[in-house]
Each structure stands twice: as structure tokens, then as C-alpha cells.
Amino acid sequence: MDAFVLLLTLGVLLAVGMPVAYAVGLSALVGAWWIDLPLEALMIQMTNGVNKFSLLAIPFFILAGAIMAEGGIARRLVNFAYVFVGFIRGGLSLVNIVASTFFGAISGSSVADTASIGSVMIPEMDKKGYPRDYAAAVTASGSVQAILIPPSHNSVIYSLAAGGTVSIAALFIAGVLPGLLLGLTLMVMCIAFAHKRSYPKGERVPFKQALKILLDALWGLMTVVIILGGILTGVFTATESASIACLWAFFVTMFIYRDYKWSELPKLMCRTVKTVTIVMILIGFAASFGAVMTWMQLPDRITSFFTGISDNKYVILMCINIMLLLIGTLMDMAPIILILTPVLLPVTNALGIDPVHFGMIMMVNLGIGLITPPVGSVLFVASAVSKQKIEQVVRAMLPFYGALFFVLMLITYIPAISLWLPRLAGVMGE
Template identity: 75%
Template structure:
């Protein structure tokens, strides 16, 4: 009954149209009142939830990504990607995906990736004879890479949701191979489509022009070096690398590329502060919600439920995947990570599944939810940027969903893809 009151109140509040953060917070207070938990204890959990140094990683990475997204970096990433794949048949669709790989490793956001790369690539693809809905589908599916690869904001949120069991550095390293594998699978599928539909080839970029494009894109690409190189070398922590990346992004955008106007800087900062505020309020309320779940012993109840279905971890992982795919279609990614991680992590650890590996499974599932109706935020952005109806974009997305499901199964049942790089780089030794 306790769990029904807590979860039921959350569902009702969401159905009534409450913002997700406030729905989570109010349901936490309702649950605490139901079990006679002092409300002062919930307030303490609210403050404890955001009183963490590692949380500084989020605003810095969000600001760095926002600055680079506004400063012409997307166009330069597209030009740089064209060097490698633009000359292949269907090259513009491949350029779209490869550019998303580079840009996602700078912004850490699928939304920013879709909006920035889409605004550059979708008109170009349409001009070369690609259907506009197909271009939107390529853009949206390629942006899922940003959920996995560093500096993914959602990797940071998962690390926080584990209560320190998994470090941000471990999640960053774990996401590199899954993200690249996702991009490679999408590239292979687009090559198949290009041959079947006879999409056009591009031209080979002359060497001298390629060198010029590289040096033009280098300043933006160096952000990736700062983030990964600083963490792996031990020079920076994840939070410190985020701060340095923010300073570098500002320097490159305002003094090297100089495509962003100083008079618009305060508007960018305002948008960033608004986004960060929403995230922080959500994290605070989710911490309170999680504490109420703990008092209700909900994680243990969920663990017992899954173990009653089967003791085979592969079957349970399949059940968890199905559940995450469903809820990922109904709610945004960050609140689901904060709410479900404390519930599902005990289930998976009891079966011997590594917490970092489970983090990748969760991110892929919920990343698919970002491009799936009815609440797929990235899908809405792709539809808006492409000026196509949602139904047309979803129809074009169907083969991409198949590829994403295959990638999900591989990542779920081949844990070494997620765990090898963190172990080799020494940022994670396994099992927390």
C-alpha cells in the first residue's frame, strides 16, 4: 500500500500536468506523510541531494556545450566529418552521423546535437535529394550517441544516482565504445539505404582544403582532448575538466571563431541558468523521493519481485529492458535515471551485474526513449528543425529503431564493450 501511495501520487500529479520536478517532490511529501515520516527529514534530504561538489560538473558542461553550439562549431564539425565519409554514396547521411559523434563529444546533449547538426545538415541533405523526413530520422538517431559518450550529462546524473558507487570518470570511459558502436551501426544501415535508393555521392576533399578544414575545426575538437585527456592523465577531476572546458569553449567561440555576438551572451547565460536550475531542482526532489522509497523498502520489494520471475540474470535483464523502454517513452530521461537507479541497481547487483555496465544499459534504453513518441523530446526537436509532421518522422525512424534495439541487445549481453576501457585506463576496477 505504501508503494502504491507513493507511485500512484506521482502518476496522478504527472497526469494532471504538473512539471516533472514538482510532481516528484510533492509525491515524496505525500509518501512521507503517509508513513508518518517527519517532513523535516524530507527537507534535509532536499538539501543533501544538491550539496555535492561533483554536481558542479553539470552546469559547467551545460554551459560549455551551449557556448560551442552557438559559436559555429556545428558547421565546422560537419565540414570535418565530410573529409572522412562525404565521398561515399549516401555520404551526407554519413556526415550527419559522424558530425553528431564529434559534436556530441563536445556538447554532451542529444537535444543540442539534434538542433545544431540538424539545422546545418537537414537543408543540405534535402538539397541533394534526400527525403526531409529521412534526414530528420538520421539526425535524431545519431544524436543518441551524445547520451553515451563523454561529457554526457546523463552519465553524470547516473553517477550521482548511484550514491557514489560509480564515478563520473568510469561512466565517461564506459560510454566511448558503446557510443562509437552505435554510430558505426547507423553508418552501415545508411550505406545500405544509399545503395538501395541510389542516394548521391559527394566529392573527395582535396588534401590542401582538408588540412584547412582540420585546422578550422581543431579548436573545437580540442575540447574533447581537454575533457578526456585531463581526466585520464589525472590532471583534472571530472568537475575541474568541465570548468576548464567551459573556459576553453568561451575563448574559442568569442576570440577565435567570433561568430557569436557579445550582446547575446547574457541571453545564452540566462538560458543556461534556467536549464541548470531545472536540473538542480529535479535532483533535489529526486533525492527526497529516493529517501522515501528507501524508508518504504521499495528497492527490496522490487528486487524480490524480479527474482520471483526468474533467477536467470539474462531473463531479468530482458524484463528490465522492456520496462525501461516503456517508461522511457512516457517520461524524460533525467528524472527516470534519478528515480529508477536506486530501485533497479540493487536488483542488478544482486545478480552480479556490474553497476557501470547497468548504467550503460539504462542510458541506451532511455536514449531510445528520447526519440520515441509520445514524450520523445529529441523527436520533437527533429520534427521542428526539419519542419516535418511527427508522424512522418516516426515512420522514417522505424528502421533506425531496429538498429538501436540491436545495439541495445549487444550492450546488454556483452558487458566487456562497456567495461574494458574503464578497466584499461584504470578509472574503474569493477563492481564499484
């Protein structure tokens, strides 16, 4: 009955349109009142939830991504990607995906990826004869890579939701191969579509021009080297890499590329602070919500429920995947991670599934949710950028959902895709 009151309150508040953060906080308050928990205990859990050094990575990565997103890096990455794949039939769709791979490794945000790459690629693809809804579908599905490829904000949130027991560095490195696998799968499908629908070829870029494009893009791509190189060599932690990346992004944007006006910086800082504030409020409220769930022994009950369904971990993983896919269509990614990680992690631990592996499973599931109606934020951004109706974009997305589900199954049932690189790098268990 305790859990029913807590979850019912959350469901009702979300149904009436209350912002997710406040719905979570009020639900925790009602749950605490129901089980006669002192409100002081709830406040302590809330402050403890945001009083963590590792959380500093979130505002720094968000700011670095915002600076690079608005500083001309998207256009340079598109030109860089064109050098490698633009000459293939259907090359612009491949350029879109490869550019998303690079940009995701800088921004860590699917929404920023879709907005930045989409604003460059969708008009260009339309000009070359690609349907706009198809261009929007390629952009949206390609941006899911940003959820996986470091620096992913959501990996930091997952580590926090796991109680700090999962290394952020391990999650960052673990996301590299799944992200590349996702991009490669989408590229294979785009090539098949290009031959079937006779999409145009591009022209090869002359060597001198290609070298110039490479040098121009190299400054932005160095952000990736700084983040991953610093972590792997042990020069700095994942959290410290965020601040270094932020300083580098500022230097490159304002002093190398110089496409961004100094007068626009205060507005960018204001938008970043608003975003960070929303995230931190959500994290604080989610910490109190998670504590109430623990006091109600909800994680233990959920574990018993899943293990009661079957003793086969592959069957249980499929059940968890289906649940995450459904919930991902109804809520945004961060609150789901914060609410469900403490609930599902005991289940997967009981099955002997590595928490880093489960983190990747959760990221892919919820990444698909970002491009699925009715609440897919990335889907709405793609629709707005392409000036196409949601229904048209969703119709064009249908084959891409199949490709993403295929990748999800590979990542779910082949743990080595997620765990091989972190083990090789020696960052597991940090």
C-alpha cells in the same frame, strides 16, 4: 500499500500535466505524510541531494555545450566529417552521423546535437535529394550518441543517483565504445539505404582544402582532448574537467572562431541558468523521493519481484530493458535516472552486474526513449528543425529503432563493450 500511495500520487500528478520536478516533489511529500515521516527529514534529504561537489560538473558542461553549440562549431564539424565520408554514396547521411559523434563529445546533449547538426544537415540533405523525413530520422537517431559519449550530463546524474558509488570518470570512459558502436551501426544501415535508394555521392575534398578544414575544426575538437586527456592522465577530475572545458569553449568561440556576438552572451547565460535551475530542482526533489522509497523498502521489494521472476540474469535484464524502454517513452531521461537507479541498482548488484555496465544499459534504453513518441524530446526537435510532421519522422525512424535495439542487446549481453576501456584506463572503482 505505502508504495502504491507514492506511485499512484506520482502517476496522477504526471497525468494531469504537472511538471515532472514538482510531481516528484509533491509525491515525496504525500509519501512522507502517509508513513508519518517528519517533514524535516524530507527537507534534509532534499538539501543533501544538491549539496554535492560532483554536481558542479552539470552547470559547467551545460554552459560549455551551449557556447560551442551557438558559436559555429556545428558547421565546422560537419565540414570536418565531410572530408572523411562525404564522397561515399549516401555520404551526407554519414556526415550527419559522424558530425553528431564529434558534437556529442562536446555538448553531451542529444537535444543540442539534433538542433545544431540538424539545422545544418537537414536542409543540405534535402537540397541533394534526400527525403526530409529521412534526414530528420538520421539526425535524431545519430544524436543518441551524445547520451553515451563523454561528457554526458546524464552520466553525472546516474553517478549521483547511485549514491556516488559509481565513478563519473569510469562512466565517461565506458561510454566511448558503446557510443562509437551505435554510430557505426547507423552508418552501415545508411550505406545500405543509400545503395538501395540510389542516394547521391559527394565529391572528394582536395588535400589543401581538407587540411584547412581540419585546422579550423581542431580548436573545437580540442575540447574532447581536454576532457578525456585530463581525466585519463589524472591532471584533473571529471568535475574539474567541466570547468576547464567551459573556459576553453569560451576562449575558442569568442576569440578564435568569433562567430558569436558578445551582446548575445547574457541571453545565453540566462538560458543556461534556467536549464541548470530546472535540473537542480529535479535532483533535490528526486533525492527526497528516493529517500521515501528507501524508507518504504521499495528497492528491496523490487529486487524480490525481479529475482522471483527468474534466477537467470539474462532474462531479468531483458525484463528491465523492456520496462525502461516503455517508461522512457513516457518521461524525460533525467527524472527516470534519478527515480529508478536507486530501485534497479540493488537488483543488478544482486545479479552480479557491474554498476558501470548497468549505467550504459540504462543510458541506451532512455536514449531510445528520447526519440520515441509520445514524449520524445529529441523527436520533437527533429520534427521542428526538419518542418515535418511527427508521424512522418516516426515512420522514417522505424528501421533506426531496429538498429538501436540491436545495439542495446549487444551492450546488454556483452559487458566488455562497456567495461574493457575503463579497465584498460584504470578508472574502475574510483
